[in-house]
Amino acid sequence: MSKKVGVGLLGLGTVGSGVASILENPENRHPLVNDIQIIQVAVRDLSRKRSSELTNATLTDNPQSVVDDPKVAVVVEVMGGIEPARTLIMRAISAGKSVVTANKALIARHGEEIATAANAAGVYVLIEAAVGGGIPIIEPLKQSLGGNKINKVSGIINGTTNYILSRMANEGVPYTDVLTKAQELGYAEADPAADVEGFDAADKIAILSGLAFGGSIKRSEIPTQGITKLQSRDVDFAKRLGYAVKLLAISERLDPSPQDSNSLPLAVRVKPTLVPLNHPLAGVDGVNNAILVEGDPIGQVMFYGPGAGAGPTASAVVADILNIAGIGQTQKKHNRKP
Numbered sequence: 001m002s003k004k005v006g007v008g009l010l011g012l013g014t015v016g017s018g019v020a021s022i023l024e025n026p027e028n029r030h031p032l033v034n035d036i037q038i039i040q041v042a043v044r045d046l047s048r049k050r051s052s053e054l055t056n057a058t059l060t061d062n063p064q065s066v067v068d069d070p071k072v073a074v075v076v077e078v079m080g081g082i083e084p085a086r087t088l089i090m091r092a093i094s095a096g097k098s099v100v101t102a103n104k105a106l107i108a109r110h111g112e113e114i115a116t117a118a119n120a121a122g123v124y125v126l127i128e129a130a131v132g133g134g135i136p137i138i139e140p141l142k143q144s145l146g147g148n149k150i151n152k153v154s155g156i157i158n159g160t161t162n163y164i165l166s167r168m169a170n171e172g173v174p175y176t177d178v179l180t181k182a183q184e185l186g187y188a189e190a191d192p193a194a195d196v197e198g199f200d201a202a203d204k205i206a207i208l209s210g211l212a213f214g215g216s217i218k219r220s221e222i223p224t225q226g227i228t229k230l231q232s233r234d235v236d237f238a239k240r241l242g243y244a245v246k247l248l249a250i251s252e253r254l255d256p257s258p259q260d261s262n263s264l265p266l267a268v269r270v271k272p273t274l275v276p277l278n279h280p281l282a283g284v285d286g287v288n289n290a291i292l293v294e295g296d297p298i299g300q301v302m303f304y305g306p307g308a309g310a311g312p313t314a315s316a317v318v319a320d321i322l323n324i325a326g327i328g329q330t331q332k333k334h335n336r337k338p
Contacts, residue, residue: 004037005325008072010063010088011079012043012050015102015129018314019076020054023321032322040066042079067092074324076317077101078129086110093117093125100320102129102313108203108219111210124327126320131204132157132289134312135305136319141211141293148295150212152252157204159287159307160188160195161227161247165272166285168235169244175230187287187308197226198247198270205249208291209268212251217268225271243274244282 007023009016020041026033038054042063060066067075067088075092077085077099085106089099093114101107107114107130118125128138141150156162164178173181179196182188194200202224209217227247235245247270254265275282280302284290289307294300306312 004035005321006037006039006069006071006073007321008039008066008069008075009041009057010066010075010077010085012041012059013078013080014310015078015313015317016041016076017050018310019078019317019321020057022314022318024055030322032325033318035325036321039071040069042066063088064091067095067097073097074321075099076321077103078317079103080105082106082109086114089114089125090117093121093123096121096123098124098126098324100126100129100317100324102127102317104130104200104203104207108206111207112216124324126323127207128320129313129316131207132291132303132316133159133305133307133309134315135289135291135303135307136316137208137291137303138211139323140301140303141208145293145295145298145301148298150253150293150295152250152294153205153208153212153291154248154250154252154281154294155208155289155291156246156281156284157208157249157289157291157307158195158198158201158247159289160192161198161201162284162289162307163187163287164196165227165230165235165245165247168230168232169239170285172232172236174232175227195226196228198224199226201247201249201270205251205268205270208249209251209266212293213253213266217251217266223269223271227272230272238274239277241274242277244277244279245272246275246281246284247271248273248275248281 023036023038038057040058042060046061075097077089079085085103092099107127114125163182167173167178202222206217206219238245249270251268254267281290290304292302
């Protein structure tokens with residue numbers, strides 16, 4: 001019987017609860033799910049009643065105790081924010097533990113620092129859930145498409161703004177009314193600035209750009225424009241001209257200048273964009289996301305699906321946990337004496 005891989009959860013909100021639900025109910029899932037055990041879970045309020053049942057896990061309001069627990073081999077950060085998430089991840093790496101995170105804001109700003117520390121420590125930091133929710137895009141860019149020269153990555157990577165624009169286009173509902181409905185449905189936060197101002201999409205395209213083209217993309221230098229100034233008549237007029245209005249995040253390779261042929265000039269931006277109605281991204285409606293990758297020799301590949309929510313994001317988090325667990329099992333087999 002194989003030894004279970006101990007997991008420590010930092011956060012038991014929407015995504016954390018989704019992760020716990022998958023790991024605590026392994027029936028009819030990948031066999032490796034049976035080899036994962038949640039050891040400790042860090043929560044903000046121990047007195048809060050929780051619907052999810054964690055069979056053998058200990059709840060604590062001290063996240064450092066989760067990271068420091070010797071039974072925890074993989075730290076799963078789903079608490080969000082920059083701090084204390086960054087400090088806890090770096091602490092886990094220093095202790096020789098692999099990390100799974102869905103924290104796009106943190107990775108967009110400190111991804112290079114975290115990756116450098118992980119490489120030095122010989123551990124993994126996997127981030128599939130940071131972009132696109134349940135859509136597999138991080139691993140394809142790192143592995144499946146690795147033999148391609150990527151020329152452009154563009155997409156709808158914020159479900160809240162896509163929901164708003166879809167309803168404005170299809171039903172003629174004013175922006176403020178759709179935003180209120182999105183908040184009622186839980187698609188938008190009480191303070192929706194990160195979504196509607198384009199900041200969330202800018203975090204994500206910074207991550208995708210670094211993976212697709214290599215090197216570090218400075219998040220602060222990405223020109224970003226949201227959808228707050230759009231009105232229903234703008235969207236309707238575009239539709240009459242044969243276009244959909246989408247908040248696109250775009251990163252594309254530019255031809256290097258003759259003076260610096262070794263450079264990799266990129267144009268990275270987030271802005272409302274007129275998309276021809278026959279374009280693959282034009283028909284992506286509601287809270288769905290889609291990322292279009294253009295490369296040589298593959299041509300165009302589009303990744304489409306639910307971009308947010310407990311289920312999709314938890315699916316990506318658990319996939320990363322299973323990847324780490326699978327790597328560990330493979331290494332054990334290779335190291336086994338004949």
